[in-house]
Amino acid sequence: MFDRNHLDGIAAIVGSKGIVSETGEIRAYEIGARYDEGKAAFVVRPATTAQVSDVVAYLVSNGIPFVPQGGNTGLVGGSTPDSSGAQVVLSLDRLRSPIIVDEENRTVEVGSGVRLSTLNDELSAYGMFFPVDLGADPTIGGMVATNTGGARFLRYGGMRRQVLGVEVVLADPQGTVLDLATGLRKDNSRLDLKQFFIGTGGAFGIVTKAVLELQRAPRQRATALIVPSNGDAILPLLATLEETCGEYLSAFEGISRNALERTFSHIGHLKNPFARGEIPPYAILLELTRSWVPRSGELDLSTFLEGVLSDLFDRDEPLVNDALVARSEDLWLIRHSLTEGLKASGHVIAFDLSLRRSDLHRFRTQIIAILDAEFPDLAVCDFGHVGDGGIHFNLVYPRRPEASYVDRVRKTVLDVVVHEYGGSFSGEHALGRSNQAIYDHYTPDLLKRLSVSVKDAITEVPIGNFLFGQKA
Amino acid sequence: MFDRNHLDGIAAIVGSKGIVSETGEIRAYEIGARYDEGKAAFVVRPATTAQVSDVVAYLVSNGIPFVPQGGNTGLVGGSTPDSSGAQVVLSLDRLRSPIIVDEENRTVEVGSGVRLSTLNDELSAYGMFFPVDLGADPTIGGMVATNTGGARFLRYGGMRRQVLGVEVVLADPQGTVLDLATGLRKDNSRLDLKQFFIGTGGAFGIVTKAVLELQRAPRQRATALIVPSNGDAILPLLATLEETCGEYLSAFEGISRNALERTFSHIGHLKNPFARGEIPPYAILLELTRSWVPRSGELDLSTFLEGVLSDLFDRDEPLVNDALVARSEDLWLIRHSLTEGLKASGHVIAFDLSLRRSDLHRFRTQIIAILDAEFPDLAVCDFGHVGDGGIHFNLVYPRRPEASYVDRVRKTVLDVVVHEYGGSFSGEHALGRSNQAIYDHYTPDLLKRLSVSVKDAITEVPIGNFLFGQKA
Structure with missing residues (x-):
């Protein structure tokens, strides 16, 4: 059972408004967008970067596992706690400032808890917008951590292209604040450390602020x-x-x-x-x-x-x-x-694939034939971003399937994607609890080894729901 | 003095065509584009990735220092040997294949020794082009290693935006080949390791191939x-x-x-x-x-x-x-x-600056006033990419200046750039011998420490002319 003294220790940093522990209130932080839910020790909601730093320092120093969470709209179990009840959810949803537009630079400095819709509302007065667009309304920090792609990637690219700078809190006993929140479009004066925090699901550090390039609306x-x-x-x-x-x-x-x-x-x-x-x-x-x-x-x-x-x-x-x-x-x-339509029509076995776009049609034809033969009860209900090679290859089963059935389906599809096409099992949803086993299985050992070495060079303890691998 | 036996060891891998050691022939590899020149032990020119791997394994195993070199058109002393005569130049200029266009994917797979002009000549038949454009004619590998920006960055971005994948040889005793040469536009299935090799001047590994996104001409x-x-x-x-x-x-x-x-x-x-x-x-x-x-x-x-x-x-x-x-x-x-015009008119003290574009005019006005007062013999002959905040802030002195004079000028300009504007001392020329001391002076210790830890996680020995720092 979780030591209640820690709740007091954290409350001393963020105040009572910064803690959620009541059964009713806490559910929104425990239930994800796609079949993932767990149980949090409690939720801490720091309101400033300094508080994030103090909270992280406290958690790391006391060996308390934690999961960073933005808008909790992710689809791979990256932001919800596991079922142990031991993980603290570190919600960034109160980091709703600043939103500072530099009109001549065509950039904005924005707190990681700001919602995409809020940002775009602010930007409309300037005739600008943030071009990474999707159905959900995530926070900017979550979009950085998942390297969101979206429906207009073909023209504007995804998050990695827009992010000029980030401010990050590292998971060490000091809660070190790494200030890379520059508004420069070009900077080759050092290793571009901000790249580590884009698309790594929070595992390298907690994004507290971003500087984004904007586009004219x-x-x-x-x-x-x-x-x-x-x-x-x-x-x-x-x-x-x-x-x-x-x-x-x-x-x-x-x-x-x-x-x-x-x-x-x-x-x-x-x-x-x-x-x-x-x-x-x-x-x-x-x-x-x-x-x-x-x-x-x-x-x-x-x-x-x-x-x-x-x-x-x-x-x-x-x-x-x-x-x-x-x-x-x-x-x-x-x-x-x-x-939403697919979810209402049955149980969705979802794949967030990415291929060379030249392979998309051939792959689709091939895999549909295989699935029709081997899994006749599955309906292939795919849709996706043909222009950038992304395909939400979603399969609907009439009822909740056995885990072993899902595993067989996953293996059938991903063996073709990865081994025959050199495709990716995570085009734009990044990494979380839901695809840990897939990562472990399909990622070459050399890449796992290098990734974990790099991660260990940046952060002292594991953060969140995804492990990049074990050191060789 | 260099052990001649090593010359034979390397020649056994690449053949005699793959070695340059004659006084006349070797000069082109020893003299850089801007006041930098040195003396190489010899030049090795592998013709395939496998040869690069074997050569690197030999060099690392025998503790021989080496400098990777592309087109040798860089401006910061990144690709020329130092004056010791001990460094081997590892030229990639024979890696001129493949050039494989995937028309439907709008990408090309290209050997790192291919020149920009050669690539664009090949692409014209497809109605496509590679949009990173500049006055020189570098190799693609060199452009990856320096994260070249160019004159159309405003519209197309620099190398980092175009590079979908790389193949790299790591500097370890095995000459490990890291194959990240995917043609995917989106891939969030793992840490995006290719980012380390973009803009780091070869210090993390030797780029042998790249997959690039193309644009319609x-x-x-x-x-x-x-x-x-x-x-x-x-x-x-x-x-x-x-x-x-x-x-x-x-x-x-x-x-x-x-x-x-x-x-x-x-x-x-x-x-x-x-x-x-x-x-x-x-x-x-x-x-x-x-x-x-x-x-x-x-x-x-x-x-x-x-x-x-x-x-x-x-x-x-x-x-x-x-x-x-x-x-x-x-x-x-x-x-x-x-x-070329400036170089012909005197001695150029060059700065490759990057600022928020909103700061460009204010900075320029301020620094010109300071220089006019403190260095009346200097002519400010700047030009640059206003649209992306890049400024080639080049100063011309009537004759070759004393080193101490250059140092004072550098400090005067960069103190303002870095401390007052949060700008960068290397917008698009990346890192080499020429800006090592500047890096050491202006880079915060935390960033140096993290960078060297990451570098050490990827490569076992130092490569080339730039050190990211010393471990704390």
């Missing part, structure tokens, strides 16, 4: 759902759009029929935009955006898109069967409802 | 030299252009009068494009590019630029005094001749 947007004439047309379609639309192209998202059907069935308020409601085998959500206003004589972006779409039909072998231009909000609502 | 280009109405107009000008030109904006390069004057004086074939040859106090090279062909009804990029420029004049307080639209090649030739 889109002023025009044109969106369409298009239906490739067949699977082989998907990649030529992407290449054609990159060639004809250049930087206007901001999203090229693929959605399978299974994913669409289940989402429309289970989420009542969505409108099915297809003619007669007939859902095609595969659809692409295509978005063009322009951050600058067209000059007199220039085409409006909608007119531009119409011309582009018409050219896709106007070929000897058309690349598309159908194209629906619709309100951007409506189409994105469908896209961002898929995760 | 520009199809239209429009270029102008514009003269801001005064120093305070530079940043509003940049903000206005970002707002009105969006992703068309591919370069925003500032050039001082001193740099222009000396370059026109010393490089005979350049055309002075200014009216009556009168050089303004500061000029901006502005470039717009478009990778897609305008659709029917859309403005040509030159017409677009004319409209943008005309709006800059058409204000109560115009942002510009003058604007010259000229052939892109002519203007870039001037830009890329500056380094």
